Amino acid sequence: MISIHTNHRLLFLLPALLYVVLVGVCAVWPAVLEQQAEAKVEKTVETPLVERGRKLYGSLNCVTCHTQQIRGDERMAAEVDGERIVPVLAADARFDREVASRAEEYAHQEPPFMGTQRTGPDLSAVGKRLPDVQWHYWHLYNPQSVSPDSLMPPHRFLFTTEEPAEDVAVDYEEVLNIEGLGVPAPRLWATPDARALVEYLISLKREFVEQERLAR
Ligand code: HEC
Structure with a gap:
């Protein structure tokens, strides 16, 4: 044997x-x-400003405190018209998304900013929740000015109080002054980096487009 x-x-x-x-x-x-x-999803072409903002998001390490992934509640998964739908986990419902993140969402992202730690809120749909550019400037310059008791560090190096030179002035955006912003000069400008970063943040709201494309 x-x-x-x-x-x-x-x-x-x-x-x-x-x-x-x-x-x-x-x-x-x-x-x-x-x-x-990955093959199911086409690459979305971003504007150069959004691309630049995305790189800054990586290099400034926003990902250490913010996730871009919405968890699904597998226990509540249901089959609807042959498609498996996983509803958003109750604890993640406050982040303004209607469906949980799927692998396809990160296709072509190099690197994907899924994150692991939520010291601050999830940002995968922040553009939907907070579409106001000036709000983001205030928040980046001095988080406590718009979000009292915020733990987020200020990113003042993305701004300047010096009048931008005439040949580059078009790349700078004036920040409106609000109470509690604490600007040590009469005027404040968002640098091209601040503009790019905010443009990227506001672009984070494509959830439904992605879903429609998948449904086809
Ligand atoms: C040390 C942790 C930390 C880091 C690093 C950090 N954040 Fe935050 N962030 C927070 C916390 C805490 C909040 C919630 C309080 C608030 O609104 O400021 C927050 C809130 C936010 C919000 C508002 C979200 C909402 O739904 O209200 C945005 C937008 C944001 N952060 C963007 C960024 C960007 C962009 C970077 C990188 C340049 C960054 N954060 C880096 C901790 C952090």
């Missing part, structure tokens, strides 16, 4: 086969599925 205890060839072949099967199931198959997910 062939026994794994006496047949060395079998002793080698069985674990080798098991190894190949496990690699297939645990690594190759998920990778194939992932690539299919």
Whole structure:
């Protein structure tokens, strides 16, 4: 009788086969599925300003305090017209999204800013919740001016109180003064970096477009 205890060839072949099967199931198959997910979604062409803002979001490490992923409540998942719908987890409902994040949402994002820690709110639909450019300037310059007791660090280096030179002035945007902003000069300008970052934040609201495209 062939026994794994006496047949060395079998002793080698069985674990080798098991190894190949496990690699297939645990690594190759998920990778194939992932690539299919990416292929379903076309790359959205961003304006150069949004692209620049996205890079700044990465380099300023906003991702250490903010997620861009809405969790779904798998227990409430339901089949609607052949499509599996996962509702938003109750704890994430305050972030103004109607569906949980899906893998497709991060396709073509290099790197994806999913985040792991929520010291501040999720920003995946912040453009929907807070579409006002000036609000973002005030908030970045002095978070407490619009959000009392905010723990977010101020990003004053994105602003200048010096009148921008005439040849570049068009790239600067004046920030309206509000009470409690604490500007040490009569006027404040958002630098091109601040503009780009805010443009990116406001662009974060594409959830439904993505869903429509997937539904086709
Ligand atoms: C140390 C943690 C921390 C970092 C780093 C941080 N934030 Fe925040 N952020 C917070 C907290 C806490 C809040 C909630 C209080 C508030 O509104 O200021 C917040 C709120 C916000 C809001 C308002 C969201 C809402 O729904 O009210 C925006 C927009 C935002 N942050 C953008 C950014 C950007 C852009 C960066 C990077 C330049 C950044 N944050 C870096 C902690 C942080």
